Amino acid sequence: MSEKFWYKVARTIVKAGGLPFPITDGLIKFLQNVITEEQANFLLIFKKPSLSMDQIKAKTDLDDAALDKILNELMHNGIVVSAPSRSTGIMVYRLMGPFPGIFEYSLMRGETNEKSKRFAELAENLFEELSEQAQNNIESLSKLFRQAPAIDRTLPVEKELEVGEEEVLPYEELEKYFEEYGEKENGIALIH
Numbered sequence: 659m660s661e662k663f664w665y666k667v668a669r670t671i672v673k674a675g676g677l678p679f680p681i682t683d684g685l686i687k688f689l690q691n692v693i694t695e696e697q698a699n700f701l702l703i704f705k706k707p708s709l710s711m712d713q714i715k716a717k718t719d720l721d722d723a724a725l726d727k728i729l730n731e732l733m734h735n736g737i738v739v740s741a742p743s744r745s746t747g748i749m750v751y752r753l754m755g756p757f758p759g760i761f762e763y764s765l766m767r768g769e770t771n772e773k774s775k776r777f778a779e780l781a782e783n784l785f786e787e788l789s790e791q792a793q794n795n796i797e798s799l800s801k802l803f804r805q806a807p808a809i810d811r812t813l814p815v816e817k818e819l820e821v822g823e824e825e826v827l828p829y830e831e832l833e834k835y836f837e838e839y840g841e842k843e844n845g846i847a848l849i850h
Contacts, residue, residue, distance in 0.1 A: 664690060667698040671737075674707035675755015678802050680791065684784035685756065691780055692735055692764055700728050701737070704753040711749060736763025 668681045668689055679685070689698070703709070703717040720728065729751060732738040737760055743750045754760045761781050765774065 661686075664698070667693075667701055670701055670704055671753065671756060671760065673755075674704060674753040675757065675759055676806075677755065677757060678806055679756045680788065682784065682787055682791070684780070684787040688777070688780040688784055691776060692760070693732070693737055697728060697732055697737070701732075701753060707755075708750045708752045710743075711751070714751060736760055736766070739763070 664686045665681060668686050671689065672679045672681060672685075693701070700718065700720075703714065709717075714725065714729075718725065729738060729740075733740060736754065738751050738753055740749055740751045742748065754763060764777055765781065
């Protein structure tokens with residue numbers, strides 16, 4: 659496929675993310691190693707970052723078996739994630755942005771096979787490329803990031819809190835906390 663095609667795929671993925679991310683040769687090379695041309699072409703249907711299965715089927719000619727196969731491969735490689743919609747309960751497939759997103763999901767399984775090592779090398783090369791670009795363009799990048807939405811925020815409590823013991827909980831138990839506290843004002847939950 660052409661350089662223009664891969665640029666379009668990279669742009670689709672970058673637009674799905676919440677943070678500005680430059681489309682560089684390193685990003686395109688990373689994507690070419692993480693996804694196939696067929697998968698890349700499929701990703702172009704994500705004009706919006708999240709689509710239901712019905713929306714996906716309306717945008718592609720793939721039969722159910724081929725669609726399941728491509729979505730499962732993309733989810734395995736950390737390019738797409740799925741979760742039920744909070745409001746409707748319908749399964750939604752979300753295209754991940756580069757960072758945070760694809761880099762973490764494609765490398766977080768802790769595998770040490772050749773494929774994972776190659777992904778890690780490509781990610782490291784990309785971040786070295788971005789670091790150099792950032793140093794050369796610090797002034798314009800500062801303006802860009804000032805306009806970007808906050809990743810998180812700190813709310814001052816102004817009182818002493820007792821720190822309890824740390825405990826690892828099973829997902830099913832945590833899910834109860836998220837259901838109870840996750841929908842509160844501003845989506846803020848304190849779990850201890």
